[in-house]
Amino acid sequence: MTDPRLPTEHLIPVDILAERISGKLRIEWSDGHVSIYAFEYLRGHCPCTPCRRRNGERAHEETGKGVALASLTVVDNRAICIAFEDDHEGCDYSFELLRRICPCGQRH
Numbered sequence: 001m002t003d004p005r006l007p008t009e010h011l012i013p014v015d016i017l018a019e020r021i022s023g024k025l026r027i028e029w030s031d032g033h034v035s036i037y038a039f040e041y042l043r044g045h046c047p048c049t050p051c052r053r054r055n056g057e058r059a060h061e062e063t064g065k066g067v068a069l070a071s072l073t074v075v076d077n078r079a080i081c082i083a084f085e086d087d088h089e090g091c092d093y094s095f096e097l098l099r100r101i102c103p104c105g106q107r108h
C-alpha cells in the first residue's frame with residue numbers, strides 16, 4: 001500500500017478505459033503512469049460507508065470475487081462512479097483514492 005501522504009492530488013487521469021473482456025480498468029495518469037485494476041479489486045475497495053464498515057481497513061481483497069462492471073461514469077472530473085453487476089454502486093472512487101490503491105506495487 002502506497003503512503004497516503006504522498007502528494008497525489010494534482011494527478012489526474014488522462015485516459016480511462018474499462019476492458020470488460022479482461023475484467024480490468026486501465027487508467028493512464030497525467031504523469032504517464034498506468035494503473036490496471038481488476039473490477040473485483042475495485043469492488044473490494046469500494047469507498048462507500050457500508051463497504052468501508054464491513055471491509056474495515058484490511059480485508060478488501062477478499063470481497064467482490066469475480067464481480068463484473070455494469071457502468072462507469074466520471075463525476076465532476078474528480079472521481080469515478082462504478083456500478084457493478086451485483087447491483088452495488090460505488091460513487092466516490094476519487095482520483096486520489098484510485099492512485100493510492102494502484103496495485104502495481106511501485107512507490108508513487
Ligand SMILES: [Zn+2]
Pocket residue numbers: 046047048049050051052088089090
Ligand atoms: Zn460500496
Ligand SMILES: [Zn+2]
Pocket residue numbers: 033034035102103104105106108
Ligand atoms: Zn502504480
